[in-house]
Amino acid sequence: MALPDPIPKPIDHVLRGAPDALALLDRAGSWTYAELERAVASVAGWLGRQGLAPGDRVATWLPKTRLACVMPLAAPRAGLVHVPVNPLLRRAQVAHILADSGAGLLLTQPARTATLEDDDVPASCRVIDEAEIAFDGDGPGPSQADPAALAAILYTSGSTGRAKGVMLSHANLWLGAVSVAHYLRLAPADRVLAVLPLSFDYGQNQLLSTWAAGGMVAPLDYLTARDVVRAVERTEATTLAGVPPLWVQLLEADWPAETAARLVRLTNSGGALTPRLVRGLRERFASAEIVAMYGLTEAFRSTFLDPALIDANPDAIGRAIPFAAVMVVRSDGSRAASGEPGELVHAGPLVAQGYWRDAERTAARFRPAPAFAEHRGMAVWSGDTVVEGEDGLFRFVGRDDEMIKVAGNRISPGEIEEAVLQGGEAREAVAIGVPDARNGQAITVVLAGDPAQEEELRTRLRAALPSFMQPATYLWRETLPRNANGKLDRATLRADILSRVTS
Incomplete structure (x- = not known):
C-alpha cells in the first residue's frame, strides 16, 4: 500500500x-x-x-x-x-x-x-x-x-x-490521523467503538483517524466490560482500541460467539501486551488482527507491530509508523548498533511543539535530532530505553523516568505525593508503582508519620483524586531514608518495595 x-x-x-455515509453513532x-x-x-x-x-x-x-x-x-x-x-x-x-x-x-x-x-x-x-x-x-x-x-x-x-x-x-x-488510518487499513465500512477518553491522544485519534478513512465512530462511556460487549453488538463494531487492563477485563467477560466475531481489528497502546494476553485475545477474537503500538503524547505515536508478526515477536513494539523517524541513540548522541540498548528518539512532523508555557521542561524533552538523523530539526528524546534488532523491530527495555501507569493512565508520583501531604496526615511521602496483574501497576505510598491517620487520609484522597490515582497500599515508617545530598532516597525505597513485591 x-x-x-x-x-x-x-x-x-x-x-x-461520503456526505450520506454514517460518521457517528x-x-x-x-x-x-x-x-x-x-x-x-x-x-x-x-x-x-x-x-x-x-x-x-x-x-x-x-x-x-x-x-x-x-x-x-x-x-x-x-x-x-x-x-x-x-x-x-x-x-x-x-x-x-x-x-x-x-x-x-x-x-x-x-x-x-x-x-x-x-x-x-x-x-x-x-x-x-x-x-x-x-x-x-x-x-x-x-x-x-x-x-x-x-x-x-x-x-x-x-x-x-x-x-x-x-x-x-x-x-x-x-x-x-492519516498515518493511523493508513497502517490500520481503516476503510469506509469500518465501525470503530471508541471507549478510550477523548482527552488522551490515543482516544482522540480514534475519532480523527476513523473520519479520515470515511468510517463510523461509536463513542462509548462504559462502567463494566459487559457494557463494551453489548456496545460491540449494538453498533456492529469492527474495531476496538484498548489498553492492557481493559483487555484483561474483556477476556473475563461473556462474549456471544457472533458478537466476538464482529471484531476484525484490536489495537493496543498504553502498555505492553503480554504473551498470555495475546493468546487470550487470539482465542476469544479469532477473526481479529491484533495491532500493538507504542507512543508518547509528545510525538503522538512512534511504532506499530504488523499483526502478522505479533505471535512470533510478542516482545516487540514494531517499526516506525508513517511520517515518524524513530532511532536508537547512545548517550554520546551516536547511533546505537543493532541489539545495543539506547534511548528512543522520535523525529519528523509528528513531533509536538513542546510544553505549554514551560520552557524548562520543553528544553529537557524536545532537543535537536541527532546529527545522523534523516529528519533534522526538533526531536522528542523519550527517556525510554529500547533496542533495534537485526530484524528491524524495536523492543522496549525500560523507562528512565518514574511515571506510574495504572490502567493505561500515566500518573505523576509528584502529584500523588502533593495530594497526600496536603492534609498534614503525613510528614513525608514517596509514591511508587508496583506490578499489578489487572491494572499493569498499582500505587504504593511510603509515608513518614502516624499510621493512625490512615483512615482520615484515605477519606480525604477519595474526594481529592480520581479513582485511577488512588493509592492501593500505604506503608508507614518513622522516617524515610535520605541520600548524601539530604534528599529522599527514592531509588532505595523503590528497590526495597519492588523486591518485596517480586520476591
Missing part, C-alpha cells in the same frame, strides 16, 4: 467520508458526514461569537457527548485551541489545567460545575453548560488555517509534578 500524502491540512478538513441516534460537518460549523460559529481572540483556549470537561466529539474540529475551525480535560479528574486537577492553560471558556455540565469551588475557575474563564450550544446554527465552512498553528493542548502527567500541556498543531493531528 502506497504511503499516504504527507502534506498536512487544517484538522477540520479530516471529515472525508450513539444512543441519541446517528449523524451522517453532512450532519457532522454542519454540527462542526455550528459549534465553530457559536465559538466565534463569544468574544475570544484567535489562539485563545477553550476547555471541555465532558464525557463522550456529541459536543465532546465535535470540539476537536470546531475549536480549531474557529481559530481557537481546544483543551480537553479528562472527565475522570476531580476539581483540583481541573483547576490546575484551567489556570495553566489560561482557558477563556469551560464547556461542561451542571453536575460537574457543582463540584468546583469558587477559586477553581479563574476570573477570566466563563463556565458554559454544553446544553446551551446548538448543532444546527450558522457557522463557517472548512478553515484555511496554517497547518503549523496550534490546534490543541493535551495535558499529560510528568514524573516530577502536575500535568503539563503538550502543544499539538493542525499538522500533528492531521498527519497522525
